[in-house]
Amino acid sequence: MIIKNGYIIDPLNKREGVFDILISGSKIKKVAKNIQEKGEEIIDAKNKIVAPGLIDMHVHLREPGREDIETVARGTRAAISGGITSVCSMPNTLPPIDDAKIVKHLNNIIKKEALANVFVVGAITSGRSGRKLVDMANMKKEGAIALSDDGSSVQDEHVMFEAVKKAKENDILLISHCENKNISKNGVVNEGMIATKLGLRGIPKRAEYEFIERDINLAKKAKTKIHIAHVSCKESVNIIRKAKKDGINITTESAPHYFSLDESACVTYDTRTKMNPPLRSVEDIEAIKEGLKDGTLDAIASDHAPHGKHEKEIEFDFAAFGIIGLETSLSLAIMNLIDGKKIPWKKLIELMSTNPAGILGLKQKGNLSEESDADIVIIDPEKKWTYTKDSILSKSKNSPFIGWTLKGLATDAVVGGKIVMKNRKII
């Protein structure tokens, strides 16, 4: 297979320009000008961007247990539609992925059902209860790529420190959802005038950044790395910027909604704007964009969190936290970061592919090197499209972006050398 005439962006190899890509089997064979090989299938990518497949390291595929709201099959199709060829699936499932057997079980489902690459993230503590650490060694052996109690934090600092040290011993990445429950309590929206006006319980930003500070200190003490999930506010960005300057080994991600929507979206009590951490202020949006631009934040991850209609069409206080994001992540990034913040395309591909591959230790992904995995996305950067409920491939429809006209769309995708989407048609 040859992808011809596309504008290649490959940040790792510092390559940008019009090149062809020859794919053989599951690998990239050659990247060069004007490749002529007989008998190869040709994909024409003229006027399009060709990049290493996007990697979304924060996705809730809901299997096992909540197949009513998302499945590996549907979630990975949604991912492909969004140009995402690899996802990490989070462990807050039913039961939680806190044991090697469940990792194995999920990997069997993935082998059968997944259209994109899925890497399993296991829990840090048994039952995600924040108390007893999981058997990290065995979970890693079964293929867990990282560990996280995502959805909640390990509240007890001692337990978290033990987790950090043990993760270092086992050479496995910890992904930390930073939220001090003693501060966030039963909050549902960002603390401030909007929460006050709505009469909804506020979540102070302190709940997030104090635990980011805590986990940065733990990483420093244990002389190891830690990855911080869904950074949402200015104070967190500032703390991370300083920590990185001090040479502490942390990586971070933010989600498209934290640079696309502010808390004022909540004023109609639309539960599709309820997420954790909550939508913050206009000032925070700017800080997130700045952090993504200057490298304080390493990755964009959607925190794709499907929920059923019955879990969202209820009182704001009772509604589930989270929105789906796989199918809108790329467009929102193009609109808000490239158009809105003037970050270059190369930086965007770093944030959405090269950097997450680096964080996860996936050397064969996130780049277009010869002999790397042939995971490739072709993007029409100017395509305008409307995100409608009917177009959604995820099993759930909980997105505040429904009805928005978006810009930029993945048109074709290759996973492991196989075409999985051609001209917007999922194969």
Added chain:
Amino acid sequence: MKLSYVKSPEEKTKISPKGNKVVTKKTAIWTKKDLLGLEYLSKEEIGLILDNAKSFKEVLARPLRKVPTLRGKTVVNLFYEPSTRTRISFELAAKRLSADVINMVKEGSSIQKGETLIDTGRNLEALKTDVIVVRHNCSGAAAMLSRAVNISVVNAGDGWHEHPTQALLDIFTLNEKLGNVKGLNISIIGDIAHSRVARSNIWGLTKLGANVTVCAPGKLIPAGIEKLGVKVTSNIDEAIKKADAINVLRMQFERDAAGAFPSRIEYFKTFGITEERLKKAKKDIVVMHPGPINRGVEMSAEVADGANSVILEQVTNGIAIRMAVLYLVTHAKRENA
């Protein structure tokens, strides 16, 4: 009695491009099927409710306190929280307008079997009722319900968010006592953080041009409240000193206020309205309370029963306000009609 009160004229002064003063009469027309909160009403719409309430108050003064305005209409009181005053007031208001009234409470209904608010609302609509008066412990519940049904929804208090008819009856009472709230100093005292009465009063009073001060212990002042256009203080004497009226809120020590203040008696000592404190206030200060009163907590019994208190008049005015609201929402000139 004439019931053509859907319109209310309001004089408006505008400066023309040439610099001349142009006085136009702006006529408010009620177009909303719901009353969800005072935040969503214009000054004119608030005026319309107050004007109508004035007429309905006359009905309450008659020997036969009933008009046929809502004959054939059905009002459902859907109450997810305990309430005496508001529920009875709405029930009486509906009955004075000759509507049929159904009271539905959480206990013993399908709500306890796990039916959602939206399903309950849609069922009430399918049962061919006309107005749902909803009281709910969650902020935004009335708004959610109003989007789910085509019949009218009147918010009788949603969480900490709004209690519009309470604020309307407070303003109505102030108008009766003081003529007009414009330019007056009005202090709202008590648990601002958890009070829907406070929020509705803030919206209503600021829209009508009053100077509003909120006064509470620090922990009960919610973040960013000053951005709603009010002055904020934790000094009770300061809140009282220049006030033309004070609206004293109930301290819910059994619920939200617990933990924010050490004890009832401590609160009374620091924030309670006593005759002693009122000596430093304007002589004719109007003292309001939405009830039920905790005597000896937010207010002394002497003040509650004293000459400045209008607490029971508020209760009477509540019926007139609710009659006006039920009348307007059922006679709304729907934009698509």
